[in-house]
Amino acid sequence: MAVLVTGGAGYIGSHTVIQLLNSGEEVIIVDDLSNSSIKVLDRIEELSCKKPKFYKVNILNEEKFEEIFKENKIESIIHFAGFKAVGESVEKPLAYYTNNLISTLIILNIMKKYQINNFVFSSSATVYGDPKSCPILENFPLSTTNPYGTTKLMIENMLKDICNADKKLNVAILRYFNPVGAHESGRIGEEPNGIPNNLMPYITKVAIGKLEILSIFGNDYPTHDGTGVRDYIHVEDLANGHLKALDKIRTNSGLVIYNLGTGKGYSVLDMVKAFSKACGKNIPYKIVKRRAGDIAMCYADSSKARKELGWEAKYDLDRMCEDSWRWQKNNPNGYEN
Numbered sequence: 388m389a390v391l392v393t394g395g396a397g398y399i400g401s402h403t404v405i406q407l408l409n410s411g412e413e414v415i416i417v418d419d420l421s422n423s424s425i426k427v428l429d430r431i432e433e434l435s436c437k438k439p440k441f442y443k444v445n446i447l448n449e450e451k452f453e454e455i456f457k458e459n460k461i462e463s464i465i466h467f468a469g470f471k472a473v474g475e476s477v478e479k480p481l482a483y484y485t486n487n488l489i490s491t492l493i494i495l496n497i498m499k500k501y502q503i504n505n506f507v508f509s510s511s512a513t514v515y516g517d518p519k520s521c522p523i524l525e526n527f528p529l530s531t532t533n534p535y536g537t538t539k540l541m542i543e544n545m546l547k548d549i550c551n552a553d554k555k556l557n558v559a560i561l562r563y564f565n566p567v568g569a570h571e572s573g574r575i576g577e578e579p580n581g582i583p584n585n586l587m588p589y590i591t592k593v594a595i596g597k598l599e600i601l602s603i604f605g606n607d608y609p610t611h612d613g614t615g616v617r618d619y620i621h622v623e624d625l626a627n628g629h630l631k632a633l634d635k636i637r638t639n640s641g642l643v644i645y646n647l648g649t650g651k652g653y654s655v656l657d658m659v660k661a662f663s664k665a666c667g668k669n670i671p672y673k674i675v676k677r678r679a680g681d682i683a684m685c686y687a688d689s690s691k692a693r694k695e696l697g698w699e700a701k702y703d704l705d706r707m708c709e710d711s712w713r714w715q716k717n718n719p720n721g722y723e724n
């Protein structure tokens with residue numbers, strides 16, 4: 388019986404696939420490679436000494452997607468596939484609603500047809516909108532400020548309704564905070580298309596000399612140094628949260644929701660400082676005006692995951708920066724050599 392990992396060639400998916408393989412799981416990856424490289428698959432094999440079955444399929448192509456279920460015995464699904472860029476979602480909301488919502492509905496309908504009951508979903512701290520305080524607990528009010536976030540919240544609501552109606556379903560909704568870092572080998576990591584929107588890949592591109600200077604979006608927030616504070620979490624810790632969540636839903640029915648963060652908030656300037664230490668170079672930066680839609684502060688209370696999953700983030704900020712830098716330094720052009 389296999390675990391189907393949608394989006395398994397992507398950033399978080401690829402790290403999770405390696406941990407699943409290392410823990411003895413049979414893994415099948417489905418990914419249309421719209422935001423990832425085929426070369427990830429060789430690296431997964433190199434790092435795990437196993438070759439998971441791979442289907443290059445867009446989930447929206449329902450017929451082709453269903454073939455996977457006819458050909459394999461699937462027991463659980465971890466659903467990473469989706470579009471994830473906040474700014475792009477404002478420009479192309481239809482593409483985001485179509486890809487993120489319809490692909491999830493297709494999966495849920497196929498799960499019903501093939502009697503697959505275990506589902507782990509990649510949600511995001513973005514569903515907390517602008518939180519009234521930090522640290523953020525799972526029962527805080529939910530709201531969104533952009534179409535990407537709205538797709539996550541809509542899917543969460545769908546999952547709640549579907550689980551209420553079907554008691555056989557076991558679902559874990561994982562709300563990630565800010566994933567950074569890379570596999571310690573420096574062989575897989577995050578490789579965004581074009582100019583990065585997120586802070587860590589932007590910093591690594593400045594450090595490697597592909598971008599000139601980091602723009603810091605505002606230094607007048609009510610935080611310790613005026614720059615935005617976030618909960619950065621190592622992608623390996625995040626990946627491990629999926630294994631723990633899978634263990635949980637295999638033995639407990641119903642729907643569970645967990646924050647996956649470290650519980651520590653670091654500012655943009657803290658990140659610049661920590662990264663400079665890791666790479667041994669100064670990161671040039673300038674302060675510019677706030678980015679529309681940004682919030683001052685966001686960090687997790689992850690004590691629920693600690694108590695109920697036995698999960699805790701292990702890696703500190705220095706390690707996140709060192710691993711991000713090793714990946715960038717060894718792969719200045721990402722997966723394209």
Ligand code: NAD
Nearest residue numbers: 394397398399418419420421422423445446468469509511
């Ligand atoms: P990613 O873009 O690296 O990975 C997603 C993968 O899904 C890509 O490989 C892409 O090719 C694939 N994909 C997209 N649409 C598809 C489709 N219709 N059919 C098949 N494959 C498809 O993103 P990631 O950073 O690994 O994020 C994984 C998940 O976690 C996403 O759902 C994202 O929204 C969520 N998430 C990410 C972050 C973050 O900052 N990276 C934070 C919170 C939540």
Ligand code: WQD
Nearest residue numbers: 473511513584585586587589602603604615616617655681
């Ligand atoms: C972090 C901090 C910026 C870039 C986004 C999504 C969220 C989740 C993670 C998917 C902020 C500042 C950034 C730059 C900067 N993704 N910054 N200069 O905005 O917390 O979250 O990614 O679910 O949904 O909204 O992450 O990395 O973009 O920004 O000063 O060039 O860095 O203002 O304070 P964010 P980020």
